[in-house]
Amino acid sequence: MDSISATRLASLVGDVARERPPLYTALAGRIRLLVGDGRLAVGVRLPAERDLAAAIGLSRATVTSAYGRLREDGWAAARQGSGTWTRLPAGPDPGAWMPGPVPAGVIDMAHAAPPAPPEVTAAFTAALADLPRFLPGHGYHPQGLPDLRARIADRYSLRGLPTTPEQVLVTAGALHAVTVALEVVCRRGDRVLVEHPSYPNVLDAISARGARRIPVAVNAADPDAVAADLHRAARQTGAKAAYVQVDFQNPTGMLLDEAQRSRLAVGLQQTDCIAVVDETLAELWLEQPTPTPFAAVARPDRVVTVGTMSKSFWGGLRTGWLRAEPDVIRRFMAVTARMQLSLPVLEQLASCHLLDAIDAVLPSHRARLREQRDHLATALRSQVPEWGVHVPSGGLVLWCQLPTDLSSSSLAAAGDAGGLRLAAGPRFGTGHAFDDRLRLPYTHPASVLEIAVARLAEIAADRRPRMEVADELVV
Amino acid sequence: MDSISATRLASLVGDVARERPPLYTALAGRIRLLVGDGRLAVGVRLPAERDLAAAIGLSRATVTSAYGRLREDGWAAARQGSGTWTRLPAGPDPGAWMPGPVPAGVIDMAHAAPPAPPEVTAAFTAALADLPRFLPGHGYHPQGLPDLRARIADRYSLRGLPTTPEQVLVTAGALHAVTVALEVVCRRGDRVLVEHPSYPNVLDAISARGARRIPVAVNAADPDAVAADLHRAARQTGAKAAYVQVDFQNPTGMLLDEAQRSRLAVGLQQTDCIAVVDETLAELWLEQPTPTPFAAVARPDRVVTVGTMSKSFWGGLRTGWLRAEPDVIRRFMAVTARMQLSLPVLEQLASCHLLDAIDAVLPSHRARLREQRDHLATALRSQVPEWGVHVPSGGLVLWCQLPTDLSSSSLAAAGDAGGLRLAAGPRFGTGHAFDDRLRLPYTHPASVLEIAVARLAEIAADRRPRMEVADELVV
Numbered sequence: 001m002d003s004i005s006a007t008r009l010a011s012l013v014g015d016v017a018r019e020r021p022p023l024y025t026a027l028a029g030r031i032r033l034l035v036g037d038g039r040l041a042v043g044v045r046l047p048a049e050r051d052l053a054a055a056i057g058l059s060r061a062t063v064t065s066a067y068g069r070l071r072e073d074g075w076a077a078a079r080q081g082s083g084t085w086t087r088l089p090a091g092p093d094p095g096a097w098m099p100g101p102v103p104a105g106v107i108d109m110a111h112a113a114p115p116a117p118p119e120v121t122a123a124f125t126a127a128l129a130d131l132p133r134f135l136p137g138h139g140y141h142p143q144g145l146p147d148l149r150a151r152i153a154d155r156y157s158l159r160g161l162p163t164t165p166e167q168v169l170v171t172a173g174a175l176h177a178v179t180v181a182l183e184v185v186c187r188r189g190d191r192v193l194v195e196h197p198s199y200p201n202v203l204d205a206i207s208a209r210g211a212r213r214i215p216v217a218v219n220a221a222d223p224d225a226v227a228a229d230l231h232r233a234a235r236q237t238g239a240k241a242a243y244v245q246v247d248f249q250n251p252t253g254m255l256l257d258e259a260q261r262s263r264l265a266v267g268l269q270q271t272d273c274i275a276v277v278d279e280t281l282a283e284l285w286l287e288q289p290t291p292t293p294f295a296a297v298a299r300p301d302r303v304v305t306v307g308t309m310s311k312s313f314w315g316g317l318r319t320g321w322l323r324a325e326p327d328v329i330r331r332f333m334a335v336t337a338r339m340q341l342s343l344p345v346l347e348q349l350a351s352c353h354l355l356d357a358i359d360a361v362l363p364s365h366r367a368r369l370r371e372q373r374d375h376l377a378t379a380l381r382s383q384v385p386e387w388g389v390h391v392p393s394g395g396l397v398l399w400c401q402l403p404t405d406l407s408s409s410s411l412a413a414a415g416d417a418g419g420l421r422l423a424a425g426p427r428f429g430t431g432h433a434f435d436d437r438l439r440l441p442y443t444h445p446a447s448v449l450e451i452a453v454a455r456l457a458e459i460a461a462d463r464r465p466r467m468e469v470a471d472e473l474v475v
Numbered sequence: 476m477d478s479i480s481a482t483r484l485a486s487l488v489g490d491v492a493r494e495r496p497p498l499y500t501a502l503a504g505r506i507r508l509l510v511g512d513g514r515l516a517v518g519v520r521l522p523a524e525r526d527l528a529a530a531i532g533l534s535r536a537t538v539t540s541a542y543g544r545l546r547e548d549g550w551a552a553a554r555q556g557s558g559t560w561t562r563l564p565a566g567p568d569p570g571a572w573m574p575g576p577v578p579a580g581v582i583d584m585a586h587a588a589p590p591a592p593p594e595v596t597a598a599f600t601a602a603l604a605d606l607p608r609f610l611p612g613h614g615y616h617p618q619g620l621p622d623l624r625a626r627i628a629d630r631y632s633l634r635g636l637p638t639t640p641e642q643v644l645v646t647a648g649a650l651h652a653v654t655v656a657l658e659v660v661c662r663r664g665d666r667v668l669v670e671h672p673s674y675p676n677v678l679d680a681i682s683a684r685g686a687r688r689i690p691v692a693v694n695a696a697d698p699d700a701v702a703a704d705l706h707r708a709a710r711q712t713g714a715k716a717a718y719v720q721v722d723f724q725n726p727t728g729m730l731l732d733e734a735q736r737s738r739l740a741v742g743l744q745q746t747d748c749i750a751v752v753d754e755t756l757a758e759l760w761l762e763q764p765t766p767t768p769f770a771a772v773a774r775p776d777r778v779v780t781v782g783t784m785s786k787s788f789w790g791g792l793r794t795g796w797l798r799a800e801p802d803v804i805r806r807f808m809a810v811t812a813r814m815q816l817s818l819p820v821l822e823q824l825a826s827c828h829l830l831d832a833i834d835a836v837l838p839s840h841r842a843r844l845r846e847q848r849d850h851l852a853t854a855l856r857s858q859v860p861e862w863g864v865h866v867p868s869g870g871l872v873l874w875c876q877l878p879t880d881l882s883s884s885s886l887a888a889a890g891d892a893g894g895l896r897l898a899a900g901p902r903f904g905t906g907h908a909f910d911d912r913l914r915l916p917y918t919h920p921a922s923v924l925e926i927a928v929a930r931l932a933e934i935a936a937d938r939r940p941r942m943e944v945a946d947e948l949v950v
Contacts, residue, residue, distance in 0.1 A: 038813075042806050088805040101616075113613030120610060121603070124821055128599055135595060138588030138918070139791020141576075172647055176815040183683075204813040208658075316614025316820035330563040331517050338513075338679040340651035345791035346599055347819045443613070 002044045006051035011432050012039060014409055017057055020463070024065035027058065029413035031066065032075045035086045037412075037427045038204060046076065046084045106416045107452045110423035112250075112396040112441035116314035117365055119357045120350075127349035134349075140342040142333055144170025144321070148348045151355040152307070152321050160292040166326040169333060170343055173320040174280045174308035175201050178243070181304045181322060182209045183335045185274045186240040193233050193242035193273070195226070197399075197428035197437070199250045202243055202278070214239055215430045220254035220390060220399070227260045231267025241274045247282040247290045251399045251428050251439040253392025258291040265298035275303045283312040283362060285394040286370045300325050309351055311396065313361065319343075319351040369396065372442040372449060379453040380440070384460060397441045408438045410463045411456075418459040420452060477519045481526035486907050487514060489884055492532055495938070499540035502533065504888035506541065507550045510561045512887075512902045513679060521551065521559045581891045582927045585898035587725075587871040587916035591789035592840055594832045595825075602824035609824075615817040617808055619645025619796070623823045626830040627782070627796050634757075635767035641801040644808060645818055648795040649755045649783035650676050653718070656779045656797060657684045658810045660749045661715040668708050668717035668748070670701070672874075672903035672912070674725045677718055677753070689714055690905045695729035695865060695874070702735045706742025716749045722757040722765050726874045726903050726914040728867025733766040740773035750778045758787040758837060760869040761845045775800050784826055786871065787837065794818075794826040844871065847917040847924060854928040855915075859935060872916045883913045885938045886931075893934040895927060 012034055019026035034040035046052070049067065053060040067084050070076035074089025102108045143149065149165035156163035171177040186192055188210030194203060196215030206213050216233045218226050230242060246256040246264070256264065268275050277294045295303045308320035322332055354361065373391065376398060380389050388401030402408060408425035415421070425437035440456075442449060487509055494501035509515035521527070524542060528535040542559050545551035549564025577583045618624065624640035631638035646652040661667055663685030669678060671690030681688050691708045693701050705717060721731040721739070731739065743750050752769045770778045783795035797807055829836065848866065851873060855864050863876030877883060883900035890896070900909035915931075917924060 038809060042809060087802060108613070111613065111615070113615060115612060116610035116614065121606060124603055124606065128596070128603060131596060131599065134791060135591035135789070137590065137791070138583070138586065139591065139785075139789050140586070140588060172815045173817075175813070179814055188685075201813050201816065208813060210663075310614075314610070314614050315817065316609060316612070318815070318817065318819045327562060334513060334517060338650070338676045338683060339654055340647045340793070341676065342648075342790065342793065344793045344819055344822045346825070347822055350821070 002041060004040065004044050004047065006047035006055035009040075009047055009052060010055035012426075013056060014407060014426075014432060014435055018407075019410060022065075023058060024062045024069060026410075026413070027056070027062060027066035028069040028073075028075075029415070030409055031070060031086075032073070033409055033413045033415075033424055035075055035088065037424060038200070039427060040086055042086055042088055044086045045082070046086065048083065102421050103416055106419055106421055107444065107448060107455070108421045109440055109452050109456075110412075110421045112311075112439075112443050113315040114311070114365070114369070114396070114443040116316060117361050119354060119361050120314055120317070123350040123353035123357065124346070126353045127346050130349045131346055134345050139345055141345070141348075142337060142342050143329070144168065144343065145345070145348045145352070148319075148352050148355075149321075151352055152323075155355060155358070156293065156323060161296040163323060164326075167323050167329060169322045169329045169336070170348060171320040171322060171336065172340065172343055173310055173318045174278060174306050175205065175320075177306040177308070177320045177322045178202050178276065178278065179205050179209075180332050180335045180339070181276050181306065182206060182211065182241070184328070184331050185276065185304065186211045190240040191237045193230055193237070193239045193244075194430070195230075195244055195249055195252075195254075196430065197251055197425075197434055198243065199245070199278070200423075200427045203428075203430060206243065211240075213430050218249060218252050218254055220249070220252040220392070223254055223256045223260050226254065227256065227264040227267065230264060231270075234268055234271040234273040238271070239273050241276055242268055243276045243278065244294075245278045245281070246294050247279060248284065248392055248395030250281065250395065251397050253390065253395050253397070253399060255290070255393060256294075258297070261291060261294050262297040265294065265303070269299050269302050272302075276306065277303060278306045280306070280308050280311050281395045282307075283358075284366065284369065284396065286366055286373060287393040290394065295323065301328070304328065309354065312358075312365070313354050317347065317351065317354070319347060369442065372444065372446055373398070375446040376440060376442040376449045376453070379450055383453050383457040396443055397439050400438045400440060402436045402438060404436065406436075406460060406463065408435050411438060411459055414459045414463060419455045420459065422456075477516060479515065479519050479522065481522035481530035484515075484522055484527060485530035487901075488531060489882060489901075489907060489910055493882075494885060497540075498533060499537045499544060501885075501888070502531070502537060502541035503544040503548075503550075504890070505884055506545060506561075507548070508884055508888045508890075508899055510550055510563065512899060513675070514902060515561055517561055517563055519561045520557070521561065523558065577896050578891055581894055581896055582919065582923060582930070583896045584915055584927050584931075585887075585896045587786075587914075587918050588790040589786070589840070589844070589871070589918040591791060592836050594829060594836050595789055595792070598825040598828035598832065599821070601828045602821050605824045606821055609820050614820055616820070616823075617812060617817050618804070619643065619818065620820070620823045620827070623794075623827050623830075624796075626827055627798075630830060630833070631768065631798060636771040638798060639801075642798050642804060644797045644804045644811070645823060646795040646797060646811065647815065647818055648785055648793045649753060649781050650680065650795075652781045652783070652795045652797045653677050653751065653753065654680050654684075655807050655810045655814070656751050656781065657681060657686065657716075659803070659806050660751065660779065661686050665715040666712045668705055668712070668714045668719075669905070670705075670719055670724055670727075670729075671905065672726055672900075672909055673718065674720070674753070675902050678905060681718065686715075688905050693724060693727050693729055695724070695727040695867070698729055698731045698735050701729065702731065702739040702742065705739060706745075709743050709746040709748040713746070714748050716751055717743055718751045718753065719769075720753045720756070721769050722754055723759065723867055723870030725756065725870065726872050728865065728870050728872070728874060730765070730868060731769075733772070736766060736769050737772040740769065740778070744774050744777050747777075751781065752778060753781045755781070755783050755786050756870040757782075758833075759841065759844065759871065761841055761848060762868040765869070770798065776803070779803065784829065787833075787840070788829050792822065792826065792829070794822060844917065847919065847921055848873070850921040851915060851917040851924045851928070854925055858928050858932040871918055872914050875913045875915060877911045877913060879911065881911075881935060881938065883910050886913060886934055889934045889938060894930045895934065
C-alpha cells in the first residue's frame with residue numbers, strides 16, 4: 001500500500017507551528033483537511049511519529065497526540081505493527097472533493113453549485129411525454145440522443161462556432177468528458193499543462209491518468225502573460241495537452257479575449273499541444289457576452305471542447321458533452337463504451353427541452369448571480385476589509401487574497417464547527433501553494449451569503465495568531 | 476502511435492483462406508469486424524502488406540486489395556509515407572462493442588437488451604412528483620440518494636444478504652461500477668482472473684486499467700470444475716482480483732449453486748484474491764430463484780458486488796451500484812468524485828419507484844424471456860440442427876456451438892448485408908478463441924426471433940465452404 005514521507009506530509013500540512021495551541025489539535029485538523037478534500041488519499045500510511053515531528057519542527061508528543069485525535073475521530077486507523085493509516089470516518093459526509101450533505105446549520109461555501117431554475121420541472125414534464133417512443137427500444141444511445149446532439153451543435157453554431165451533430169458526444173457531465181478526453185489525447189507519463197490554480201477534480205483526473213501535470217501560473221489581471229506562459233511551457237516541456245478554461249477560469253475568474261484566445265491557440269498548435277478547453281462557465285457571463293469559443297480560432301484537429309448543463313442549469317442534471325472532429329469523437333466513444341456504455345434517456349430528453357428554453361433560463365440566472373456576486377463582494381469588503389477581493393466578470397466564485405498572517409488551510413480546518421464548509425486554497429493547486437487564497441462561491445441567496453461572511457469573519461478573527469500572546473511566551 | 480504486428484493481426488483475423496472467394500473481401504470483412512467490435516483499436520497502424528500476406532498465407536495483391544477496400548469503406552486511412560491506419564467510418568453506427576442504432580430492417584442479435592416494461596413510465600411520473608423537494612439544493616449526491624441506497628440495501632437483505640445503506644454506492648450502471656471497483660482493488664500490472672469467455676466491455680476495462688487478464692476456462696456444464704480452476708489460478712498467479720458472474724454467466728449461462736459459491740469464496744480468500752461479483756443477471760432466473768448472493772458466503776472484506784437495473788428493468792435507465800464494506804465504499808466514492816461527481820437526481824428517484832414495483836415487474840419480464848428463450852432454442856434446432864444449443868436456466872442469451880466448418884467471425888462479418896447484426900464469438904475472449912461460438916440474445920419478441928433465425932440459417936449456409944467447388948479447383 002501507499003505511504004507518504006515525513007517531508008512531503010510536512011510540506012502539505014504547512015506552517016502548523018504558527019497556529020494557536022494546542023498544536024496537536026491544529027496538526028490533526030490540517031491532516032483531516034488533506035484527507036477530507038482528497039489531497040491525501042485514503043489507505044495511506046502516515047510517517048512514523050518521530051520523523052514527522054522532526055520534519056515539521058514539533059515535539060514527538062504533539063504528533064502522537066495528533067495521530068491519537070485522528071484515530072478517535074475516524075480519520076485514521078492503527079494497524080498492529082504497521083503504523084497509522086488514513087481513512088474516512090463513517091457518517092453522512094465522507095469528505096473528498098465533492099458537494100455532499102452538510103450538517104444542518106452549516107453553510108457550504110466549498111462548492112459552487114446553484115439551485116435549479118424553475119424551468120427544470122417543465123423540461124422533465126415535457127421529456128416524460130417524449131419517453132414512450134423510446135421504451136420499445138433497448139435504451140442504449142452511445143453517442144447521445146440525436147436530438148440532443150443537434151441542439152448542442154446548434155448552440156455552438158449560434159455562439160459563432162459552426163458545429164454538426166457528428167462533432168458532439170454526450171457525456172455524464174463535464175468531469176466525465178474531461179476524463180474521456182484525457183484517455184485519448186494523452187498517455188501515462190505524458191506532460192499535461194494546467195493553469196495554476198485550477199479545478200481540483202481535473203487535477204486529480206490528470207494524475208489518475210498517470211500523466212504529469214505542469215502547472216502554469218494564472219494571474220487573472222494579466223491574461224496576455226498567461227497565454228504567453230502557456231505557449232512557452234508547451235514548447236519547453238513538449239506537453240501533449242493543455243487543460244484550460246478561457247471563460248472565467250475556475251477559481252481565478254480569468255477571461256481571455258478573442259485576440260488572446262487566438263494567440264494561445266496558435267502557440268499551442270506550434271508545439272502540437274492539444275487544447276482541452278473546459279467551457280463549463282462560458283454561458284455565465286455577468287457583464288457582457290463571452291467572446292467566440294476558443295475552438296473557433298483553433299485548428300480543428302488540435303482542440304477538444306468540454307461543455308455541461310450543470311452550471312448553466314442545475315447540478316442534479318448530469319449532462320455534459322465533448323466537441324471535436326468526428327474522427328476524434330469516434331475515438332472518445334470507444335472509451336465511453338468501456339466506461340459506462342450509454343446515458344439516461346429521460347435525462348437527455350429533459351436536456352433537449354432545457355436547451356430549447358435557454359433564452360428564458362439564462363437571463364434570470366445571470367441576474368441572480370450578478371446580484372449575489374456583488375452582495376458577497378460588498379459583505380467581504382465590509383467585514384474583512386483587509387482581504388483582497390477581485391470581482392470577476394462571470395462564473396460563480398470570488399478568489400480572495402488573504403492577509404499574510406492568515407492561512408486558508410487553517411480556516412478550512414476550523415470546518416463545520418464554525419458553521420461553514422470551506423475549501424482550502426491549496427486544493428486548487430498541485431503542491432502547497434495558495435494557502436493565502438480562499439475561493440468563495442456566490443451561489444447562495446444574499447441572505448445566506450450575509451451569514452456566511454459574518455461567520456467567516458468570526459473564524460478568521462479567531463484563527464489569526466495573537467502576536468501579543470506569543471510575545472509573552474517567548475520571554 | 477500504436478501498431479499491430481503481422482503475426483498478431485493474422486491470429487486475430489483467423490483462417491481467411493478457407494472463406495469463399497474473393498478473399499480480399501473476406502479479409503477486409505474480418506478486419507472491419509475487429510475494428511467494429513473494438514478488438515482492434517482505432518488509430519492503429521496496420522502491418523505492411525507483404526508482411527501480413529506472409530503471416531496469413533495469402534498473396535500480397537489480396538492484402539493490397541483488402542486494405543483498399545477498407546479505405547474505401549472508411550474503416551482505414553492512408554497517411555502519406557506512414558502506411559494504413561484503422562479508423563471508424565462516419566455515419567450513424569460507429570461500431571465498437573455497444574448497442575447503437577442499426578439500419579432499418581437489420582435485427583440486432585449482437586446485444587442483449589430488452590425493451591422497457593410498462594412500469595417505467597409510471598415510475599418516472601411518480602419521480603417527477605418527488606423532484607420539487609430537490610430543486611432548491613445543489614443536486615449533487617455523490618454516494619447516491621439515501622432513499623435509493625436504502626432500497627438497494629433492502630433488496631439485498633430480502634435476498635438473504637443483510638445490507639445497510641452505508642454499504643451501497645450508486646453508479647452510472649454496472650460497467651461504471653466495475654470500472655470504479657478496478658481502480659481501487661487492483662493496480663497497473665496486477666493480475667485479474669476472468670472467466671473465459673466473459674463480458675467484452677469488462678475485458679476491455681481490465682486492460683484499460685493496465686491490469687493483466689488471466690483467463691480461466693468456463694464450462695457451463697461443470698461449475699464445480701470452474702470454481703476449482705479459479706481457485707487454482709488465483710493460487711498460481713497471485714491474482715489481486717477475480718471478476719466473476721455466478722448467476723447465468725454472460726455469455727455461457729453458467730450458474731453456481733450455494734455450495735459452489737462457498738467453495739469459490741473460500742478458495743479466493745485463501746490467496747487474498749478479491750472477488751468482484753457481477754450480479755447483473757441475478758434477478759433474471761427463469762426456472763427457480765437464484766441461490767443466496769455470493770457475498771453472503773464470502774468474507775465481507777474480500778468481496779465487492781456489482782448490481783444494475785439495466786437488465787432487470789431497462790437499459791435506458793442508467794442506474795447501477797456497488798456493494799462492499801463501508802470503508803471500501805468510501806474509497807470507491809473518492810474515485811467516482813474524480814470521474815463524474817454525481818448522478819442524475821430524477822433517474823435515481825425513478826429507480827426508487829421501480830424497485831418498489833419490482834414484484835410487479837419481474838414476474839412478467841421473466842415469463843416473456845422464458846417464452847422467447849424457448850422459442851429461440853426451438854427455432855435454432857429446427858433451422859440449424861447441427862448447431863449445439865445449450866438452454867440456460869436464466870439470463871438473456873444462448874451460447875451456441877457452431878459446426879467445425881463454420882466460423883463465427885465469418886458470420887458476423889457478413890454483417891448488416893444479411894439483415895442481422897451479430898457479435899463474433901472471439902469478442903468474448905482475450906485472444907482468438909471462440910470462433911466456433913455464437914452468442915444469441917432472446918430479448919426480441921418471438922416473431923422477430925423467428926425472422927432472425929431464418930436469416931441466420933441463410934447466412935450460415937452461404938458462408939460454409941463448398942467442398943465440391945474446392946475439390947474441382949484443386950485438381
